[in-house]
């Protein structure tokens with residue numbers, strides 16, 4: 001698993017998915033290696049996020065700041 005230290009308390013580094021019970025909306029929290037946090041809410045969004053996240057890979061640096 002991810003062994004990088006987490007800088008944000010309460011959310012472990014890497015991908016955390018919760019709310020998988022039937023009556024809950026699934027929520028995925030992703031803490032990137034660069035420290036950036038992203039959250040996906042809803043089944044489709046969670047699926048997309050989990051599919052796109054690669055442990056140890058930071059897409060933010062690759063994308064640069066062009067869109068910012």
Ligand SMILES: [Zn+2]
Pocket residue numbers: 032033034035036057058059060061
């Ligand atoms: Zn990143």
